[in-house]
Amino acid sequence: MEEKSMKFDPLPEGCIALILSRTTPIDTCNLSLVSTEFYSASKSDVSFQLDKKSGKKCYMLGARALSIAWGDTHCYWEWTNMPDSRFFEVAKLKIVCWLEIRGVLNTNALSPNTHYVAYFVFKMINSYGFNICLVELSIDIFGDQISNKNVCLNLNAEEEPDYDFEEEEIMDLRERMQGLQLPNVRSDGWLEIEIENFFNSGLEDKEVLMSVMEIKIGHSKKGLIIEGIEVRPKDAN
Template identity: 40%
Template sequence: MYIYRDRRETRTGMYGIKGEAEERHIERESENNSVCDFLFVRMGMNMATQNDREREIKKLEEEDDDDDDKAVDYFYKLPGDCIANIISFTSPCDACRFSLVSPAFRSAAESNSVWERFLPPDCYSIISRSPSPLPLLSCLSKKDLYFSLCDFPLFIDDGKKSFSLEKWSGKKCYMISARDLLIVWGDTSRYWRWIPLPDARFPEVAELIAVCWFEIRGKLDVRMLSPLTTYAAYLVFKSTTSAYGFEHLPVETTFGLVGGETSKRNVYLDAERRRRQRYPTLPRRLGRNYRSTILDSRSCVPEGNENGTYPKERKDGWLEIELGDFYCGGDGQDGELEMSVLEVKRGNWKGGFIFEGIEIRPKGV
């Protein structure tokens, strides 16, 4: 009995130990459940807080949109003259964009007060130097006058120069005709002749027949240019099928103030020179006992600066070559700009070129 009782007590004790373990397990589960409940509650609070924040942000955004709409409404309520005055401080390109916003903006952007600001201050003085300035001043609005000067250069100074505007900025551009340039031997029919061409801007252009001393010079008053602008000079010309003399020879060019610092460079007038350098011809000489290949003499590397610039084709079909650049400072700068193109060192004969003039316009245009 004792043993049985001990066993029973022992088993009971074992059961008692097991019961305590179960109670502790239940307590831990209860604690875990309490923690989970707490986390769920906290998460719910965070979610609620996040939703509140999102609602607040959305409310603020709606208020900002309302403020923007009110600001736009206030802007639309501005007088047309006020809107036009604001647009006049932009650029011709921006004014054209503003005209697409609304009828009110279109009316302001196309007003004379806007486009008069885009015209050069001395525009009317320059127009008065034209043989027929009255139709431009009396029949056109300021906007139409602006684009007319952009698309159709105006002859001035007895038709020896042309005046135009650069479309995107309104800067002044000029072309000096060949008749207004100093061309050495230009009045000698043996070396030069003056001919009309249907695609030329001026009534006459200069055709080079044959010279060994090639020299062209031109001048322009610097006060005629737009201030705070970098200008470049371009020789406008074309070559005939019988052109010769400039295949290997660069010409020297200068552009700058008389008596001041000038821009100098070497350029090539032969438009086909670069192509011949890239794709040299290889004539084949045949003999009875041998066959050899030699380079064409035209592909030989000439003397001079191989980094010189080459002619580029213009929209009007002519060629142009940059002679140099010049920065026109603020108001008050005066003096004469001089540009030159010459090849007088080697003394070889040259011919077969036609020269329209020298154009001065903002660089990079």
């Protein structure tokens, strides 16, 4: 009897990406080795899935889909693979003074009549400089800024400053960092911090601009690893 093989090429890449999003990073790698369609989808810069609870769309822009200042300058950023990432590449910060990360998503990619929350998803490995700087998170929808706030990306914000400061300067730094929003640990081991929530009526197709920036203090920073920016329904797990 002639064996019949399953053909995946008629499926749109978004559908294959959805299948891969339900697997582990290791499974994704294995599937990519045996299927050109899975390989192509695994290298996609975005990830799409449905929230199990509500059935509404969740969307994630991978690091390659973001605009990262000097992101292609090797002395500042490195593009590498991590086995626990859903994306083929993540961005690893070598060192910068000017941190500027932006992501753009059209509202027609999301479910209508839904409150969404945008999250910056990242890790810190041998980081430096993030316990003394306020990182600014903001969301603009069609040119109208609906949120702007300062946060601390260092989960251990009470660590001693990385730089040599006078005692008075250290006290001032700690006062500025006190009470700032800190990241949470996700079930997949990455960190996430809420950028802001917004409502998608679905009546108009608008651009949502999400920004992660530190351009005011000007101190050196390193050790940030960017997976991407995830947008999911407000009541999603």
